[in-house]
Amino acid sequence: MRLPITEFLKEYDADKEIVRLHMPGHKGKFADCSDDITEVQGADSLYEADDIILESEKMTSELFGTRSTFYSTEGSSQVIKTMCYLAVKHAANKTGDYTRNNYVIAASRNAHKSFINASMLMQFDIAWLPSEDEEYSICKCNVTPDGLRKYLTEYKKKSDKTLAAVFITSPDYLGNMLDIRELSKVAHEFGTLLICDNAHGSYLKFVGGDMHPISIGADMTTDSAHKTLPVLTGGAYLHISKTAPEGLEAQARQGMLLFGSTSPSYKIMRSLDLALERVVPEQYVECAQHMQELKDSLREMGIEIYGDEPLKLTMDLRHTDIDGNSLKKELREKKIVCEYGEPDFVVTMWSPFNEYPVEFDRFKQAVADAIAAAEKNPDEAAIVAKRDSSAIRHKKFILPEVVYQPYQTLLMKRKIVKVNADLIGEVAADNLTGCPPAITPIIAGERFSKDVIDILEFYGVEEIGILV
Secondary structure (H helix, E strand, O other), X not given: OOXXXXXXXXXXXXXXXXXXXXXXXXXXXXXXXXXXXXXXXXXXXXXXXXXXXHHHHHHHHHHHOOOEEEEEOOHHHHHHHXXXXXXXXXXXHHHOOOOHHHEEEEEEOOOXXXXXXXXXXXXXXXXXXXXXXXXXXXXXXXXXXXHHHHHHHHHHHHOOOEEEEEEEEOOOOOOOOOOHHHHHHHHHHOOOXXXXXXXXXXXXXXXXXXXXXXXXXXXXXXXXXXXXXOOOOOOEEEEEOOOOOXXXXXXXXXXXXXXXXXXXXXXXXXXXXXXXHHOOHHHHHHHHHHHHHHHHHHHHOOOEEEOOOOOEEEEEOOOOOEOHHHHHHHHXXXXXXXXXXOOOEEEEEOOOOOOOOHHHHHHHHHHHHHHHHHHHOOOOOOOEOOOOOOOHHHOOOOOOOEOOOHHHHOOOOEEEEEOOHHHOOOEEOOOOOOOOOOOOOOOOOEEOOHHHHHHHHHOOOOEEEEEO
16 A cells, blocks of 8 residues: 555655755654654645645545545644634635624534634634433533424524534543434534534444444544544544535635644654554454453443443443542553543543453453452442432533623633632633543633532532633
């Protein structure tokens, strides 16, 4: 297979007579820097690609079955902002109204913080979609086709702003997946785009008969290739569907440049290029089968598995006396490093590059040992944390009152205060997020309620900014 970016970098580095009088300053003299260059002749340029980068992107587009695919070296954060830009620009071109704050994107509440940042930068309104779930989880927002149709019908009656897109997160951080096929139909009924944060689901193209959102109705997606494919951190894709409205791709590079560095990493681009060779679909299918076996084994131990994403294993501890943070720490002491842990959930992410069966068996045995220790001596076991059954984990997340859109708060005065009951009624100045999972229970411009304060205290948040 021809790998255009990789081949150019190899040839450039192999020519030892070249005197590098260009950026970067290491001049390729160190082994780990040899494939790190700038836009020299023949290397193409990411935001004006017409040569080897464009060729590599087209090959990736064919792999994923898109109309267009664009590389990002700054992760899905760059792509999410770009998708919002393209959606609002598309809506403005349709209406002829180029007033920046006359547009709204309806979004699932578990949107990544980069989506909120996009709103603040571009000054579009956010309309938060309700979740159909009864149980509390800030990571999950169960948007159903019927619920979306009902919400958009009511919203359009009371708002005079143009709906630019529906923005959803699927899979979410815990591994839940939405009905993209039917949600896209609803969005299209209302004459708008469905854009999907598929950061955790690049590999979905290769398992389960093609579960990738771009294949089943989404107009645009972001894929954090580095999360689940053999790509360096920061490598991501912007995918535009074959059925999306014409013209979105024409402004894609301009959008990417608006939110990215003018010096994109060639090391990251090379890893995206190499993924064309390193991604073997059959290996992902096989890994998904191994994962199902592992999940079944954990269920036999009494561990509930949360979500339905094939290569993500999320242990649901809400109905146990096991503390997720403690379990994550105990696994770390056994040199098993999890993606994320909180009192209710422990998230692990797997790929074909996890060695089977060795690493699978090590994980299973470590969890079994922790449970056995807790059952034998619960008063001393590190993972046990007795808690009131009426804890915050069993409360439904109620969307806070919106006083201002996030972009309206940018220049307002603020101060830092302690998180306690005195906050009730105040308006947040911060988009409170942790990374991971990079989602927030309170956003700039929203009013604090007792429920929100309970959540902040549950997650150990001690201080936050408020408007003054």
